[in-house]
Amino acid sequence: MGTDNAPAEDVRGAVEALSDGRRGAGQFELILIGDQAAIERELAKHQGVDRSRISVVHASDVIAMDDEPAQAVRSKRESSLVRGVMLHKDGAADAFVSAGNTGAVMAASTFILGRLPGISRPTIASQFPAANGFTIVADVGANVDTKPKNLYEFAVMTSVYAEEIFGYRNPTVGLLNVGEEEGKGEERAVQAYELLKGSRLNFVGNVEGRDILKGTVRVVICDGFTGNIILKFAESVPGLLRSKLGGYAETGLLAKLRLGLAKGALKSVFREMDYQEYGGVPLLGVNGVSIIGHGGSSAKAVKNMIFKAEEMVRKEVNSRIGEALSGA
Amino acid sequence: MGTDNAPAEDVRGAVEALSDGRRGAGQFELILIGDQAAIERELAKHQGVDRSRISVVHASDVIAMDDEPAQAVRSKRESSLVRGVMLHKDGAADAFVSAGNTGAVMAASTFILGRLPGISRPTIASQFPAANGFTIVADVGANVDTKPKNLYEFAVMTSVYAEEIFGYRNPTVGLLNVGEEEGKGEERAVQAYELLKGSRLNFVGNVEGRDILKGTVRVVICDGFTGNIILKFAESVPGLLRSKLGGYAETGLLAKLRLGLAKGALKSVFREMDYQEYGGVPLLGVNGVSIIGHGGSSAKAVKNMIFKAEEMVRKEVNSRIGEALSGA
Incomplete structure (x- = not known):
């Protein structure tokens, strides 16, 4: 229920992750948590979904983007977000992925999963x-x-x-x-x-x-x-360049052509900065795998978040962190 | 003696400032401070310099880019930087401009000129x-x-x-x-x-x-x-884009053409971020006008720093700050 277009984008991302035979990625199953009826309606829109690898767990509540994170995690125990982290905590899932309220994902992951030994702050x-x-x-x-x-x-x-x-x-x-x-x-x-x-x-x-x-x-x-200020500053660079280039575009056909080409060339540069491409980021230091995505995530971003989670589990990043801290 | 190519760039910038009939700019005279012989040699390279508006004050020492700022200001009293700020302090100059060691310009300006009433930190x-x-x-x-x-x-x-x-x-x-x-x-x-x-x-x-x-x-x-980290991050954006666009340029003649056009369009955007265009920045809050420039300043940047200083004096920015602080 996390993306701005939930559950449609989230479900589409999950379905695409299952059918994407990504090189190196292991086998995985997905649990979709949220309004069961709404999720099933979305699943029904897709052809050939392998239901042996995808299941739905109902959650009656949702933590909204503007909810105060810590308070929402405490009071909304039936939210998809808290239910999801609990499933991970209980071992029913190996990782948790959400494009919902970032503060709430951090709070729920830290409170419920706890921190890795030796880590004071994720x-x-x-x-x-x-x-x-x-x-x-x-x-x-x-x-x-x-x-x-x-x-x-x-x-x-x-x-x-x-x-x-x-x-x-x-x-x-x-x-x-x-x-x-x-x-x-x-x-x-x-x-x-x-x-x-x-x-x-x-x-x-x-x-x-x-x-x-x-x-x-x-x-x-x-x-x-x-770090937060630099990240948001960096994310705003493509917008400024597009707006400036757009401003110059009123000076004739040749200029427009030139600008179209410039934008095309820039697009491939900006792709590397685009969270839709690399999916979410892990909350490092919690005792589990929790992947945080933008609210604006497309199905593609959701898919890439799932692959990021799978990779974090497969490569046992938390065990490696434990070894690095203990100097093993 | 401040720029990386001192005194050649500094002198050229001063000469160009004198001959640039910039709209709105008042009349001004320039004092060049540093190695007198070297400055005169540079001045002699330029035609038609109005020597009634430009004078030279000898300073036997220079604060280097890698000198520890506060210590250099204390120990190098005969440096062009300290001499220049002293001339401003004594009223022989209305403003000071330097592309030298930034920390030393800040230290000298703060120690020698003092702070404006009500300002604890410039x-x-x-x-x-x-x-x-x-x-x-x-x-x-x-x-x-x-x-x-x-x-x-x-x-x-x-x-x-x-x-x-x-x-x-x-x-x-x-x-x-x-x-x-x-x-x-x-x-x-x-x-x-x-x-x-x-x-x-x-x-x-x-x-x-x-x-x-x-x-x-x-x-x-x-x-x-x-703020310092964001400024330096922002200054590095054009370099990254140029390097990325350059990397794509190996794929054929048409791609190269396209990239050349893209770079041309970007150039006009990046010009707004370029300190060569807007010259230096004032150290606000000192009891005087002190303009700080990049060591890599070209003659054009030096010229623009001089115009910035002239504008700060003409518009009495320090008086306006005093009024704003006192609520006048």
Whole structure:
């Protein structure tokens, strides 16, 4: 019931995930949680659905996008969101995926699943396009008041995520700061620098705002306030360019042609920044697999979220995080 | 002696500023400070320089880009940078302009000129392109550990700057945060919200990372850590797009043509983000006019920095800030 067009997009995404023979993806079954009648109506619209791999669990309530997250999780026990996380907690599901209220997914996952041993705060890591692949940035908004110790934990979790899911061996880690020299920046950053320097991570030191897109390092660590603002800033870049290019388009046929070509070329660049393509992001650090998607997710994004969840389970990312924390 | 190609670019920029009959700009004279022989050699390369409007003051030392700012300002009293700020302090100049070591320009300006009454911390405001003009963001790096009170002062100064220099009447002000609702974000933001809400400013509430380029408000206020990272992130966007577009260009002649056209169209968008075009940024809140430029400034950027300084003086921005603070 999570997307803005729920349950239609969510169901279509699930059906497409089942029929998509993605290379490397294991076998999986899906449980759809929400208004049973509405979900069945949507399922009936699709041909050849393998019902042996898809089941429906009824939930009578829904957490809305504008519900206050922690309160909604406490009071709406019959919501699809809380029911879904409970199914995962109870072992009936190996992972949970939702494009619903982000704060509520975080709150429910953290409260119900609990945290991994050694992790004080879960984090959200998001990918940014870089000249040489992707830069993985965390935290992009799971936390507000971040402590130096949290930054160290984010770095451990995101390094494992970058290695297991993106295939970057022993990924380089940078601490986002206002200058490269040790001792730069606010007190939190100075203290986090020391923790990272003394760790087993491939820590290369401070990096600056420009290093994210340059791809100077594979993993960039920052507090959730800064990270959230950068993520939303980055997401608004394509819109500005489209609007500016549109503005110039009034000057004649040739200019229009030129702009059409420019937009076509840009589209392939922006695709790498598009959450519809890469699906959701995992909430790293909870004792389970919880994938968070945009409310605006299309069926394609839902499908990609499901594959992300399957990959997180198959590659045992949480076990790898545990090993990295204990230095195994 | 500030630019990477000093004094050649600096002198060329000064000469071009004198001969540029910019609309609305007042009459001004220039004092070039630095290695006298080197400056005279550069001046001699230009034709028809009006020497009644340009003079040279010798300074035997230079603060380098990698000098530790505060220490360099204290120990290098004969540097062009310190001499220049002293000339302004003593009234021999109405403004100071430098493309040298940014930290040293800030330190020298703050220590030597002092702060405006009612201002505890100076700020740097920078412009970002938006769909409907520019968004002015402060602080973009003058401060590291920012207090709520500082954020309020940044908002007052940047509102005046946006009104006087950009012509935005009673500009809307937003507080950069991770959500729009009051009470969102870290403690600093929550407290700053209250100060701004109770002020005479045209405060509209919290804004998010995406609102900078959308142009939701004219003035966006944030701590110097976050602002500096966003500024540098934004400056790296054109580089990423060029690199991505370049990567696609290996697929044939037609594709190359298409990409050339795309780059041409993008160029006019990126021009609005280019410091070479708008010159430097003022250090708002010091008792004087101090314009800070990139080390990579071309003659054109130097020229535009001079015009920015002239405009700041002519429009008496500091008097307007004083009035805004006192509620006059």
